[in-house]
Amino acid sequence: MFQLTQLRCFVAVATELHFGRAAASLNMTQPPLTRQIQLLEHEVGVLLLERAGGSVRLTPAGEVFLREAEDILRRSQAATLAARRAMRADAGSVTMGFIPAASFTMLPQLLATVRAQLPDVQVMLREMQTADQIEAIGADRIELGIVRPFAPRSFTESAAIFREPFALAIPAEHSLAQLESIPLVALEAQAFIEFCPSESRYLYELVAGRLRAEGVAPEVVQTLSHTHSILSLVNAGVGVALVPHSAHRLRYAGVVFRPLQDANGFDVELHLAWRRGGRHGVADTLRTLIQQAYPAPARQ
Secondary structure, eight states: OOOHHHHHHHHHHHHHSOHHHHHHHTTSOHHHHHHHHHHHHHHHTSOOEEEETTEEEEOHHHHHHHHHHHHHHHHHHHHHHHHHHHTSTTSEEEEEEEOGGGGGTTHHHHHHHHHHHOTTEEEEEEEOOHHHHHHHHHTTSOSEEEEOOOOOOTTEEEEEEEEEEEEEEEETTSGGGGSSSBOGGGGTTOEEEEEOTTTSHHHHHHHHHHHHHHTOOOEEEEEESOHHHHHHHHHTTSOBEEEEGGGGGGOOTTEEEEEBTTOTTOEEEEEEEEETTOOOHHHHHHHHHHHHHSSSOOBO
């Protein structure tokens, strides 16, 4: 196969269309340059340059080969830079998963912080549910994940980075919308839209557990997996729903949000997850930055 040196020589001659000027640009004499071009043409098996007296021009094959040669040289330079960045803990790329709810809570601010403090780190985002992220961390498909709290796994560690209270989402014309804050007992027998116990288990258990503890039994009319889907039904007047407070940023015109009167300890969390014992310098640096930016979750 041809060598990168031969490609550089060919590109120089093809650019200058003159062996003498090309040799000068490469800081070499003309005979070795001519030899490199001859070796390249022999390896490729076609004539790339036509020489007529002192002039040089590209053959049709040479014109096609020039585009490919320039691309190979660009990619070889990019590969070199990427390898050098990989030796630094503050440069390179990290693949990070996130649940949809993170996109309207802390993720935008987090990315702004990363850009400001780690400008040479590229964060590749993957929108995934918590269970899928934990599986991807175990399979080394992602390095970090923004997830809901999950059952302990031997290969994964996590830390809380965000906490917020629940709020009641209410159709704008509903009688409860007239109140400034809502006691949980007011949900008794109300048409209620619930998180799915299989696909949104964490949120389901928080809500269902708190309602049981308070002795409140709303009438469950729909069960859905995602906050935006639940709010679309609230917007349609189907019922009320307990959702994380940050859901108000989704701005459904027919939905109002009210705080709960008796919400002590009734909070929902986001965690940062990573592979236990992983050795990824850039991911470790990013994880440290995130944990420093969100050291102790506070109610939002």
